[in-house]
Amino acid sequence: MLDMPQGSSSDYAVLASGLVKQFGKKVAVNGVDLAIPRGTVYGFLGPNGAGKTTTIRMLATLLQPDAGEALIMGHRLMKEPDAVRRHISLTGQFASVDEILSGRENLIMIARLMGYNAKQAKKRADQLLEAFGLTDAASVQAKKYSGGMRRRLDIAASIVVRPDLLFLDEPTTGLDPRSRNQIWEIVRALVASGTTVLLTTQYLEEADQLADRIAVIDHGRIIAEGTSSELKASIGSGMLHVRLQQADQRARAQEILASVLQSPVHSATDPLLLTAQIQQPELAIRALGELAAASIEVTDFSLGRPSLDEVFLTLTGQTAEPKEEVKA
Amino acid sequence: MESVHFSSDKLQKTLQTENRPGSPGKLAVSLTFARRALLKIRYQPEQLLDVTFFPVLMTLMFTYLFGGALAGSTSQYLQFLIPGILVQTVIFTTVFTGVSLNTDIAKGVNDRIRSMPVWSPAPLVGGLLADAVRYAMASVVVLIIGLVLGFRPTTDIIAIAAAIVLVLVFAFSLSWVFTTIGLVMRTSAATMGISMTLLLPFTFVSNILVNPVTMPSWLCALVTINPVSLLTTAVRELMHNQFDWAAISWVFVASACFIAVFAPITMRLYRRK
Ligand SMILES: Nc1ncnc2c1ncn2[C@@H]1O[C@H](COP(=O)(O)OP(=O)(O)OP(=O)(O)O)[C@@H](O)[C@H]1O
Numbered sequence: 001m002l003d004m005p006q007g008s009s010s011d012y013a014v015l016a017s018g019l020v021k022q023f024g025k026k027v028a029v030n031g032v033d034l035a036i037p038r039g040t041v042y043g044f045l046g047p048n049g050a051g052k053t054t055t056i057r058m059l060a061t062l063l064q065p066d067a068g069e070a071l072i073m074g075h076r077l078m079k080e081p082d083a084v085r086r087h088i089s090l091t092g093q094f095a096s097v098d099e100i101l102s103g104r105e106n107l108i109m110i111a112r113l114m115g116y117n118a119k120q121a122k123k124r125a126d127q128l129l130e131a132f133g134l135t136d137a138a139s140v141q142a143k144k145y146s147g148g149m150r151r152r153l154d155i156a157a158s159i160v161v162r163p164d165l166l167f168l169d170e171p172t173t174g175l176d177p178r179s180r181n182q183i184w185e186i187v188r189a190l191v192a193s194g195t196t197v198l199l200t201t202q203y204l205e206e207a208d209q210l211a212d213r214i215a216v217i218d219h220g221r222i223i224a225e226g227t228s229s230e231l232k233a234s235i236g237s238g239m240l241h242v243r244l245q246q247a248d249q250r251a252r253a254q255e256i257l258a259s260v261l262q263s264p265v266h267s268a269t270d271p272l273l274l275t276a277q278i279q280q281p282e283l284a285i286r287a288l289g290e291l292a293a294a295s296i297e298v299t300d301f302s303l304g305r306p307s308l309d310e311v312f313l314t315l316t317g318q319t320a321e322p323k324e325e326v327k328a
Numbered sequence: 329m330e331s332v333h334f335s336s337d338k339l340q341k342t343l344q345t346e347n348r349p350g351s352p353g354k355l356a357v358s359l360t361f362a363r364r365a366l367l368k369i370r371y372q373p374e375q376l377l378d379v380t381f382f383p384v385l386m387t388l389m390f391t392y393l394f395g396g397a398l399a400g401s402t403s404q405y406l407q408f409l410i411p412g413i414l415v416q417t418v419i420f421t422t423v424f425t426g427v428s429l430n431t432d433i434a435k436g437v438n439d440r441i442r443s444m445p446v447w448s449p450a451p452l453v454g455g456l457l458a459d460a461v462r463y464a465m466a467s468v469v470v471l472i473i474g475l476v477l478g479f480r481p482t483t484d485i486i487a488i489a490a491a492i493v494l495v496l497v498f499a500f501s502l503s504w505v506f507t508t509i510g511l512v513m514r515t516s517a518a519t520m521g522i523s524m525t526l527l528l529p530f531t532f533v534s535n536i537l538v539n540p541v542t543m544p545s546w547l548c549a550l551v552t553i554n555p556v557s558l559l560t561t562a563v564r565e566l567m568h569n570q571f572d573w574a575a576i577s578w579v580f581v582a583s584a585c586f587i588a589v590f591a592p593i594t595m596r597l598y599r600r601k
Pocket residue numbers: 023026027028046047048049050051052053054055093202325326327328
């Protein structure tokens with residue numbers, strides 16, 4: 001059986017151990033363990049092809065795992081798929097609404113499938129359309145919606161009956177900041193009302209903003225797991241990027257930065273660029289001063305939050321693989 | 329056309345008002361899927377080409393190409409041909425069921441539906457029920473064209489309706505063969521190709537166009553046991569003479585066999601997708 005973390009299965013929305021999924025020779029998910037406490041947002045952070053969607057599809061009863069097992073809201077994933085389905089809802093990575101139909105028709109259909117009668121279904125659809133700011137577009141075909149509207153419709157369809165556990169696969173990829181904020185607000189409201197949310201993302205900031213706990217996944221494995229502050233502590237609070245005037249001064253600059261910052265300095269493929277983790281912003285200012293003192297000219301510098309690439313750099317010692325999307 | 333801000337208060341309210349309805353029955357969810365398929369026709373009326381234009385073409389083509397040669401005169405041949413053309417047209421239409429399933433299955437909305445607590449064959453059954461509506465339209469088109477050209481059934485409206493129902497039952501059952509193919513094939517073009525290859529001998533090695541008595545005996549035997557011939561005979565009898573209970577029973581037996589074999593295979597494949 002599952003080796004359970006402390007607490008009983010009723011504390012967790014998802015308890016999974018050793019999930020594996022292989023497509024031909026490609027191992028998409030390679031032994032994933034998960035413990036997602038109920039009533040929280042769990043962030044699944046990883047680059048293209050990491051295995052996020054495959055994991056979600058297994059947990060949502062759509063794909064049979066090759067190995068491993070899972071309890072979803074206390075029900076065994078493989079033995080009781082119908083019981084699992086009564087607790088979950090899925091908003092897939094690519095529109096999981098019927099694009100030919102209008103927004104309203106989509107919601108009515110889902111409501112009917114959930115057991116509402118015709119009148120209740122219409123009422124519920126209109127209520128959701130209004131809450132999601134889609135009333136004006138209610139009778140427009142979903143394929144004519146903007147990216148943000150489509151996402152909102154997609155999530156609305158997932159909460160026609162509010163699920164106990166909602167899977168959101170990259171809900172904000174490709175959205176503008178305003179639409180993204182709206183989605184965040186929806187997620188927060190959902191969690192406040194008691195739904196557990198498992199969301200995947202390629203953006204550290206998003207995981208940081210929303211998730212109580214984050215798992216970093218790469219090549220089908222979870223390579224780090226913890227709260228946002230735990231993860232940040234492990235990767236430093238920020239990143240200093242320095243662009244030099246002359247490439248031949250890079251080695252010298254790297255030494256200086258490393259000694260002042262007391263952390264590893266990475267030289268990027270760009271011969272003028274250096275990147276370093278920093279624990280305290282004051283050190284960054286000192287480091288720049290030292291560079292100037294050594295008459296190394298800096299054309300540009302920036303101090304930022306670590307990007308996903310940099311998280312990877314730190315966690316794995318190598319950059320996230322360039323995204324080759326080769327689908328078999 | 330990005331619309332106004334969505335409202336947090338209203339959002340909260342939609343999340344609270346929660347009286348989870350009871351699970352709907354199998355028939356109810358199947359009908360919901362059927363309704364969805366029919367709704368789509370409103371947005372894509374070109375979906376109806378295969379049940380309107382195609383039957384007209386088939387009827388005209390076969391009547392005038394073969395009518396004179398085979399039966400001496402087109403008006404005589406029509407009495408023989410129209411029931412057969414009705415069968416043939418509807419059977420050809422069933423191929424599109426597999427093709428559209430093959431296209432639909434790849435869509436994201438399927439993931440949503442399959443992760444919902446609904447009876448899992450419902451999307452398929454609903455799709456087939458909606459297709460039955462399309463088959464009915466095709467039948468009516470053939471009959472109308474036939475009547476215009478000079479087809480004169482000698483029985484009553486009840487027998488004619490029974491004939492159409494019989495064709496629909498058979499087509500619904502046969503559809504499961506094509507849904508199986510639609511799930512096995514990777515592309516809709518391949519689905520179309522294989523389905524047509526199977527369908528051509530199945531429809532032409534029958535008594536739809538000609539009476540098999542002049543054929544070599546082995547072929548005649550093949551034609552006689554072809555379920556399409558049994559159906560055609562039953563339909564002809566219903567339109568010109570009476571209820572041919574033997575032929576009708578055989579049609580039901582053949583239909584039951586198609587469903588018994590191919591519905592479970594389809595469902596297995598569908599669950600695995
Ligand atoms: N049906 C499939 N057949 C073959 N290979 C697949 C299939 N689905 C996924 N893969 C492969 O498995 C790996 C993991 O894919 P997955 O879709 O889970 O990644 P992801 O983390 O969701 O990526 P993205 O951010 O691009 O959505 C990829 O290498 C992908 O090519």
